[in-house]
Structures are given as structure tokens and as C-alpha cells.
Amino acid sequence: MKNFRLKEVNSVKNIIQKITTNKLLGSGLKKVFLKKIWLNVMGKNISQYTRNIYIKGNTLYLKITSSTLKEELSYGKDKIIQNFNKEVGNDKINEIVFI
Numbered sequence: 001m002k003n004f005r006l007k008e009v010n011s012v013k014n015i016i017q018k019i020t021t022n023k024l025l026g027s028g029l030k031k032v033f034l035k036k037i038w039l040n041v042m043g044k045n046i047s048q049y050t051r052n053i054y055i056k057g058n059t060l061y062l063k064i065t066s067s068t069l070k071e072e073l074s075y076g077k078d079k080i081i082q083n084f085n086k087e088v089g090n091d092k093i094n095e096i097v098f099i
Contacts, residue, residue, distance in 0.1 A: 014089065032056075038062075041083045046073070052099075059095040060084065070098045 031053065039047045052063035060081075064070040064078050073080065085091045 011025055039083065041080070041087050051059050055093070059097055060093050061097050061099060063099050074098060 012018070029030075033049075034053045034055065036052060037051055046069065049064055049066045049069050050062055051065055054061050054063070064073065065067055081093055084096075085093050
């Protein structure tokens with residue numbers, strides 16, 4: 001049996017970045033990846049209060065079900081943007097809107 005090797009090794013960040021920027025993928029698949037990235041960045045406790053997440057332009061939109069949590073998160077927007085961009089591996093997100 002032949003030994004197969006990949007010509008290029010891709011990190012998980014590179015794969016997620018390629019998938020989320022691919023225009024041919026359906027919005028449902030992109031939402032799944034965005035939810036996973038959000039979970040990695042913010043953790044399970046905060047993610048359980050997030051009902052909708054999407055990107056439009058360079059803005060990340062999040063539907064947060066707890067008004068108290070929404071208020072707390074609004075104070076740390078810059079840090080959240082920084083961590084989200086670090087997880088994805090680029091600096092495309094420059095604004096967060098909590099709805």
C-alpha cells in the first residue's frame with residue numbers, strides 16, 4: 001500500500017478562514033462555523049445566550065438573549081473583536097453590534 005502525504009499542511013484556522021470566506025458555501029454552513037468560533041472565543045456560558053450570529057461587511061452581529069449580558073459585553077467590544085480576529089486568523093472584523 002502506498003504512503004500518501006499531503007503536499008500542504010493547513011491549520012484549523014486556515015481551513016476555517018477559507019470556509020467562512022468562500023462565497024459558494026450556503027449561509028447555514030457559515031453560521032455553524034461562526035457559532036463554533038464564537039464558542040471558542042467566549043466559552044460555553046456566554047454562547048448559550050447567543051441565538052443568532054452573522055457577519056455583514058466588517059461587522060459581527062450577535063443576538064444576545066440576556067440584556068444584562070449584552071450590557072456587560074458592550075464594555076469589552078475591543079477585546080472581543082481582538083480575540084475573534086485572532087481565532088479566525090485575520091483582522092476583518094472591526095465592529096460588533098449586539099442586537
